[in-house]
Amino acid sequence: MTQTLTSGPHFDLTGGHPALDFVNTVDDRLGEHPQEHLASYADLVAWGQQAGVLTDEQAGRLVREAARHPARAAAVPRRAVEVREAIYRVLLAMVGEVPPASADLDALNETLAAAMARARIAPSADGFAWGWSDEIALDRMLWPVARAVADLLTSDQLARVRVCSAHDCNWLFMDSSRNGSRRWCNMQACGNRAKARRFQQRRRVKA
Numbered sequence: 311m312t313q314t315l316t317s318g319p320h321f322d323l324t325g326g327h328p329a330l331d332f333v334n335t336v337d338d339r340l341g342e343h344p345q346e347h348l349a350s351y352a353d354l355v356a357w358g359q360q361a362g363v364l365t366d367e368q369a370g371r372l373v374r375e376a377a378r379h380p381a382r383a384a385a386v387p388r389r390a391v392e393v394r395e396a397i398y399r400v401l402l403a404m405v406g407e408v409p410p411a412s413a414d415l416d417a418l419n420e421t422l423a424a425a426m427a428r429a430r431i432a433p434s435a436d437g438f439a440w441g442w443s444d445e446i447a448l449d450r451m452l453w454p455v456a457r458a459v460a461d462l463l464t465s466d467q468l469a470r471v472r473v474c475s476a477h478d479c480n481w482l483f484m485d486s487s488r489n490g491s492r493r494w495c496n497m498q499a500c501g502n503r504a505k506a507r508r509f510q511q512r513r514r515v516k517a
């Protein structure tokens with residue numbers, strides 16, 4: 311069981327916010343061959359574990375539940391990707407300072423409403439803390455995602471969300487640089503690629 315849970319895809323969680331890490335689960339979104347990292351229910355569970363929104367125990371229970379209800383489980387990543395793309399477009403609209411599409415906000419709000427119906431408060435060491443119903447719902451990894459997106463959209467961190475400048479990337483990231491001038495989601499991957507491309511273009515111009 312542990313093997314199936316840990317041998318899945320390895321997710322890049324460098325967006326600086328769980329909402330952005332969720333949005334960044336597809337590579338080359340605008341390219342000819344996007345690479346979907348939430349293609350299966352197992353992928354979604356692996357993401358939830360790596361992002362820290364599912365415990366190993368919850369992940370194990372979900373995998374067993376999915377095995378009992380394969381058709382219902384297969385619908386979850388499809389819905390997750392639809393909602394993810396709506397979240398992406400809402401955040402992109404915010405970055406571009408244009409109003410988001412109401413259909414995208416509706417999709418987000420629908421997911422948020424379903425999630426918040428499962429929100430719970432529980433006693434903690436120094437009072438109470440937000441938590442979730444412990445029911446085995448196949449889409450429970452989406453509850454904290456919806457809440458994280460709502461928190462981000464209503465926080466002053468929203469002004470720090472950027473879109474990667476690499477032409478084929480479009481990942482979102484939180485710019486925590488002092489002057490707010492970071493351009494790439496990842497300097498190693500996208501920054502160097504963009505530099506190499508500029509270098510090649512300069513060579514072509516000279517040739």
Ligand SMILES: [Zn+2]
Pocket residue numbers: 474475476479480481494495496500
């Ligand atoms: Zn990038």
